[in-house]
Amino acid sequence: MIKAFGYAAQDATTPLAPFSFERRDPRERDVQIEILYCGVCHSDLHTVRAEWGGTLYPCLPGHEIVGRVTRVGSHVQKFKTGDLVGVGCMVDSCRTCRSCREGLEQYCEVGFTGTYNGPEQDTGGNTYGGYSDVIVVDESFVLRVPDGLDPAAAAPLLCAGITTYSPLRRWRVQPGQKVGVVGLGGLGHMAVKLARAMGAHVVLFTTSPNKREDALALGAHEVVVSRDSDAMKVHRNSFDFILDTVAAPHDLDSYLVLLARDGAMVLVGAPAEPHPATTVFNLIMKRRQLAGSLIGGIAETQEMLDFCAEHGITAEIEVIPIQKVNEAYERMLKSDVKYRFVIDMASLKQESAA
The missing domain is CATH 3.40.50.720 (NAD(P)-binding Rossmann-like Domain)
Structure with missing residues (x-):
C-alpha cells in the first residue's frame, strides 16, 4: 500500500482537515500519479456537505486533477513515467454495458466509479479524490494533458x-x-x-x-x-x-x-x-x-483537452494553498472567485513534512 496525505471531511458539518490514508499499489494496468494541482468544483462542496445525499465519510473530494506519472504497471501502454496527465470525475466503470461500449462511461448502467465518494467496482469501498498528494488510477481513465496547456489552469478542464x-x-x-x-x-x-x-x-x-x-x-x-x-x-x-x-x-x-x-x-x-x-x-x-447533460466519456474528454490546446483555452483561475480550501468554499458560495479555485499541492507537501 502507498501512504497518502490529503484534506478530508469527517462529516457534513466539519471543515476539511488533514487526513492520512492509503492508496493501493499499482496493479498491472494502473498509473501512479503525483498530484500537482486540483481544481475546486461546486460539486465538491455539495458532496462534502451531503447536500445531494449519499456522501461516504471520510470524504476527500477533488476530481479536476493534473499531475505527473511516477510509476506504471507492467501492462500499461498509454503512459510512461514523467508524463503530464489528468484525472477527471471517473476512475472506473463496468466497461461492458451499452453506454460503456459506446464510450459513454459517464452513463454507465451499473454506475461509474467516482474519483471520490466511491464506491469502488471491485471492493465496494470509498474512493478518495484529488485534494491529496498521490492517486492510483487504471490507465483507461487517465487523460493526456497536451503540451502548451498550463497545468494549473488546465485542471478545471477535467470537469468544468x-x-x-x-x-x-x-x-x-x-x-x-x-x-x-x-x-x-x-x-x-x-x-x-x-x-x-x-x-x-x-x-x-x-x-x-x-x-x-x-x-x-x-x-x-x-x-x-x-x-x-x-x-x-x-x-x-x-x-x-x-x-x-x-x-x-x-x-x-x-x-x-x-x-x-x-x-x-x-x-x-x-x-x-x-x-x-x-x-x-x-x-x-x-x-x-x-x-x-453529465460530463463526458473518456474519449470525448481527451478530445476536449486537445481542442483546448489547439485553441489556447484554459480556465481562469485563482491558485490557493490547501490550507485555504475551507475559506475557498465560503467564497465560492458568494461567487467570490474568477472563475475557479485551483489547489497547489506543493502546499500539501509542506504540511505533511512539518
Missing part, C-alpha cells in the same frame, strides 16, 4: 471543461449559430470560451450587470441582464442552443421562450432544490427541447 464541451458537441454547435450561456461562473466562463472557439455567436445571460466586461473579454459577443425583461424580449425565438450552467433554482421558461423552432436548452448546473415547473406550451409550440 468537459461538462460544457460535451453538450456543445452533442447538440452540434456550429459556426454562425446563436448560442446562449446562462451564468458566468466556473462552468459558464468555460462555456463562453468553448462556444466562441466553435464559431458560434455567443450571448451571456447574467443577473449581475457588473459581469458584462468580463463576459465580453472571455469571448461573449453580447451580454444580457436577465432581470431586464425588455432586453430578454429582444431575443425571443432566436437561439439555436442555450446552455444553462446555474446551480440554483430559477425560472427556466424565461429562457425556453428565447429558443427558435427546434432549438435546445441543456441544463448542466445541478441545484440542490428543483427548478420551478416549466410551461409545456413553451416546448410544444416550437418543438423545443429541454435536456440535461
